[in-house]
Amino acid sequence: MATRSVLPFGPQHPVLPEPVHLDLVVEDERVIEAIPQIGFVHRGLEKLVGKRDFNQFVYVAERTCGICSVGHGWGYVSATEKLLGLEMPRRVEYLRTILEELSRVHSHLLWLGLLADAFGFESLFNHCWRLRETVLDIFQKTCGGRIILSIMIVGGMAHDIEDSVLKEVCEKLDSIKRDYHEIVETMLNDTSVKSRLCGVGYISFEDALELSMVGPFAKGSGVEHDMRTTGYSAYGDLEHFEPIISTECDCYARCKVRCAEVYQAIDIIKELVSKMPHDGIGGKPKAKVVPEGQSHVLIEQPRGEAFYYVRGNGTKYLDRFRLRTPTSQNLGGLVKALQGVDLADVPMIILTIDPCISCTER
């Protein structure tokens, strides 16, 4: 008779760049149940709305995470602008969307590098991160920062990005696309990659819906949910946008979705640059206080839908800022995906979910 035992997985583990703990109930080599635990590096950033006024808080929101910095800054300023009743110039929306899509490219390249590293493909890891460096160079040239951009402010952008610079960005993206194509083809067509990812970590379409999963994790199970289809910000001006989905429902499907999203992001950036309006970049709002009320926005980050909620009370300090990250939402899916899998597959399943603990531990 097989014996059951509880195997602790993390918070320190070679495959985990950030601390998350899983109690794996295993029977022989098979995982019967997984219980996740977070909170090892909880920073209480949401609480800082009580110490930083609504203009200053942009810098805190951006520092929630290094990978999703653009998205967090954007989500926060959008929610606050909604509460203040501000309408942004189209150029601001275009620039923000371009930066978010660049962020998607660098986030997916980072993830692909980590996945390659977990397979033992160190050279592939280096190539992925070399390409990611190009995107970080773009950030440095356009915004001044490589990770924390500090270009978004409540009411607009801190400074403009010139059209000539945006054209250079497009040229760089073309070269990234060529190199990326080679890397992706090598990775996705590799036999060992396929044998370790195909049919592993299965989550059915029904389960994905039931567990309210988001992002490439859900899209890999055929769920077409993508906030960009609602046309918020500049996404509504795109000629055609359709979320990338895959119906295989396994780890390989999630990888395919992420890899294809990089191409899609590059196309979006190029289209937006070609349509760039010239109606100003807004500026700091005249309002010194945030009115009483509440608002929220939903945006599509690289890892999926993120939720930003703000509540004002008539003072310069917000009553509440809430950030719900895609990883928090996908924890239920992670628990489900780990049920019944081989112990050796656990690291791969976790990696294909691409958890961002830094955001979750806001």
Add this chain to the structure above:
Amino acid sequence: MYTTEFIDIPLRDLLTRVQTLKHEGIRFVQMCAETTEAGIDLLYTFYDETCDNAINLCVYGIDETSEVPSIQGLYFAAFSYENETHDLYGVHFVNMELDFGGNFFNVATDAPMTVITPEQKAERDKLAKQKAAAAAKARKAAEAKQAAEADAAAGEKAEAAAAGKSAGSVADKADPAAAAKPAASDADAEAERAKKMEEKLANMDPEKAAKVRAALAAKAKKASAKEGE
């Protein structure tokens, strides 16, 4: 673009409403809490993909004794939010499928998010004072307007009486009671004004009222000295 709606519901209706949303196939987005003076508010967000509508259910005034029904049975993804809300706000959930018993977040203090920072408190107090001052100003303006109207009415009466006096001075001499009428009405108006002022002073801050009384006394003294000259 999607639409947003906020719906206030009592705690007892929470589970029923969530069941209805689940039955309609609406996706769960998040749950969060917020500390207010009246207790803790909970916000449940759902997203209706069919019409791109974000539905927010707001439950107000949760206290330490409240038992909030868990929605994990309907939406398992809520387990992380419910455990987080328990650890950071001290909200008590019942019938949780996955309950970490207060160990989901390893925080040093219990319910750290219920603490209001000194900066926030100072701003809130300042706002409350500003609101009270604005209300007092509005009340004062209304009272001044009322007093001005009363004065105008009394003035009109006095003018009418003076006109009557000049027209029938003979009659006035014959009837001393009629001559005393305008003087009596002036005295009445004065008494009415004094009464109103007393009422106003009674509602005022005692220190401020004392200052106003002193100013009024000085004014009266000055006026009587002028009359004496």
